[in-house]
Amino acid sequence: MNQIPMTTRGAEMLREELRRLKSEDRPRIIQAIADAREHGDLKENAEYHAAREQQSFCEGRIQEIEAKLSNAQIIDVTKVPNQGKVIFGSTVTLFNTASEKEVTYRIVGDDEANIKENMISVNSPISRALIGKVVDDVAKVNTPGGEVEYEVVKVEYC
Structure with missing residues (x-):
């Protein structure tokens, strides 16, 4: 397995x-x-x-x-040197270029995912689009409502 x-x-x-x-x-x-x-x-x-x-x-x-x-x-993301990359466990602040709103997500495992707490699964489309990105990168996410662009504003390992 x-x-x-x-x-x-x-x-x-x-x-x-x-x-x-x-x-x-x-x-x-x-x-x-x-x-x-x-x-x-x-x-x-x-x-x-x-x-x-x-x-x-x-x-x-x-x-x-x-x-x-x-x-x-x-x-334990707190023990990983922060190189500014979006990785599993990191907390990412994003800017939605269409709505001009900021949102913060933490990328977690499937069992921990809880959108009410802004914790999204590593297997979600938004996480997959964000992994490996750094500040100022733009991630394009395909959603049921169409493609959404997010600019990475901040990456924290906390």
């Missing part, structure tokens, strides 16, 4: 979710299954089936997180 780029923050978030799933959710679900079994006939026991479904989801998510963490390439 290919390595999955991840920031240190992203890896910490996944580790915390894994801890919660294993130490809190899993025992709670096991108890719910045990309680539901005590109610008798399992064929028509909705609580039992709901708990088993939760268990299946929980175990699947645990396996997914463990796989991601085992294949993670954790990148």
Whole structure:
């Protein structure tokens, strides 16, 4: 399997979710299954089936997180010398030449992406257009509304 780029923050978030799933959710679900079994006939026991479904989801998510963490390439951008290039983990301030507005994005792994926090996936079209650019470069991004040009204003490794 290919390595999955991840920031240190992203890896910490996944580790915390894994801890919660294993130490809190899993025992709670096991108890719910045990309680539901005590109610008798399992064929028509909705609580039992709901708990088993939760268990299946929980175990699947645990396996997914463990796989991601085992294949993670954790990148701490603060330890990389800032050469002014847009790289994974960097925070980039852009100037949209059409709307004449500035926007700042942090390029992160898929699991960390959250547009509300201006964190975009390294696999997004805008990230792919920005990687390798430096201040004053213009990146052209194909969007559903047409091509958008962004000028790189600032690149931070924080």
